[in-house]
Amino acid sequence: MAALADARVRLGLTMRIWVDADACPNAIKEILVRAAERTHVPMTLVAGQPVQSPRSRWVTAVTVSTGFDAADDAIIERMETGDLVVTADIPLAARAVEKGGTALNPRGEFYTVENIRERLAMRDLMANLRDSGSLSGGPPPLGNVERQTFANALDRFLAKHQRAQQQQ
Numbered sequence: 001m002a003a004l005a006d007a008r009v010r011l012g013l014t015m016r017i018w019v020d021a022d023a024c025p026n027a028i029k030e031i032l033v034r035a036a037e038r039t040h041v042p043m044t045l046v047a048g049q050p051v052q053s054p055r056s057r058w059v060t061a062v063t064v065s066t067g068f069d070a071a072d073d074a075i076i077e078r079m080e081t082g083d084l085v086v087t088a089d090i091p092l093a094a095r096a097v098e099k100g101g102t103a104l105n106p107r108g109e110f111y112t113v114e115n116i117r118e119r120l121a122m123r124d125l126m127a128n129l130r131d132s133g134s135l136s137g138g139p140p141p142l143g144n145v146e147r148q149t150f151a152n153a154l155d156r157f158l159a160k161h162q163r164a165q166q167q168q
Helices: 002-010 026-039 070-078 090-098 116-131 144-167
Strands: 017-020 043-047 059-063 084-086 102-104
Touching: 017 026, 017 070, 026 043, 026 059, 026 144, 043 070, 070 090, 084 090, 090 102, 090 116, 102 144
Parallel strands: 017 043, 017 084, 043 059, 084 102
Antiparallel strands: none
């Protein structure tokens, strides 16, 4: 799969950022838009309902049907090896990683081949605990620390990608 990503770079094709926009916090979308503008990396917001796209040559929005996992399916169908998928949806992240992409959640944590199975198992455990009434609520709200952690992780990823492109 790395060979495919290398071939895309040699052909002048750059990676894309795909955003699971239905559940992505606005603060994270703003960070992503600024990064896409700064680095000239194309970004697509994918949602099951109309999402406002900023005026930018680097950012587009796609509205898909509102069926179960429609946005997830659209992202996986359109993404390529080496693309970045931003999502808090762990099953979508697993599909993106399986396809050769990189997945990053809005709290700045990368999902990788090494950790995705563990994250899926933890997700299932937490869902079972919530369903049984043993646990209530979800993750804490996104704060300034999480926004900064996300921005730093995104910047490191994009810088690494740009260095790899320059070496080609």
